[in-house]
Amino acid sequence: MDSPSGDVTTPDRTTSATSSSAVAKPATTAAVPKAAGPIVESTPDPPVNQMRRRIVWASIAGFLTTCFLMFLRFFLPRAIFEPSTVFKIGFPSDYALGVDTKWQQQYRIWVDKTSDRLFVVYARCTHLGCTPDWKASENKFKCPCHGSGYDSEGINFEGPAPRPMDRAHVEIDPEGQIVVDTNRLFKWPKGERNEFEDMDKGAYLPL
Numbered sequence: 001m002d003s004p005s006g007d008v009t010t011p012d013r014t015t016s017a018t019s020s021s022a023v024a025k026p027a028t029t030a031a032v033p034k035a036a037g038p039i040v041e042s043t044p045d046p047p048v049n050q051m052r053r054r055i056v057w058a059s060i061a062g063f064l065t066t067c068f069l070m071f072l073r074f075f076l077p078r079a080i081f082e083p084s085t086v087f088k089i090g091f092p093s094d095y096a097l098g099v100d101t102k103w104q105q106q107y108r109i110w111v112d113k114t115s116d117r118l119f120v121v122y123a124r125c126t127h128l129g130c131t132p133d134w135k136a137s138e139n140k141f142k143c144p145c146h147g148s149g150y151d152s153e154g155i156n157f158e159g160p161a162p163r164p165m166d167r168a169h170v171e172i173d174p175e176g177q178i179v180v181d182t183n184r185l186f187k188w189p190k191g192e193r194n195e196f197e198d199m200d201k202g203a204y205l206p207l
């Protein structure tokens with residue numbers, strides 16, 4: 001069709017196509033994700049130090065356990081269990097004349113038998129309380145601490161010991177056995193009465 005001016009206006013297909021293409025293009029561009037800015041590399045969190053954590057917990061548990069045990073201990077009796085001071089040592093006929101040391105370790109005594117009596121010497125030096133040794137070859141007791149010497153009946157004769165060694169209470173039970181009580185001691189302090197002769201009180205057994 002002719003234009004009024006005589007010019008024939010034909011649609012510019014190329015331009016139109018180009019326009020269509022230009023219109024459609026933004027849709028294609030919108031589908032592409034925008035760049036999110038500069039990429040920052042993230043580093044992983046440092047690993048937890050498991051060993052240090054275990055040590056801390058073990059310390060706390062140990063502390064709490066100790067406190068709990070101390071709490072329990074508070075309710076327990078604070079008694080010292082010592083061996084009895086009263087015990088049997090067999091029959092008088094079990095002993096030969098002289099000094100018998102078989103009860104020294106267990107009861108800290110020596111059994112002393114003479115021709116007319118049996119008595120029990122408490123094995124404690126009267127100087128400062130050490131336990132003397134029986135020297136059979138020398139027939140005497142010798143204290144290793146400061147050198148006090150006692151004869152076979154526990155009578156002091158040398159060194160700093162101030163008096164003879166004490167003797168324990170003895171008696172015969174219904175079976176005929178010797179019963180010793182180291183809580184009841186007989187003494188012979190220098191210049192004072194000799195308690196070793198108190199047979200009726202249990203200082204010795206007559207034979």
Ligand code: FES
Nearest residue numbers: 125127128143146
């Ligand atoms: S304790 Fe025995 S001599 Fe001193």
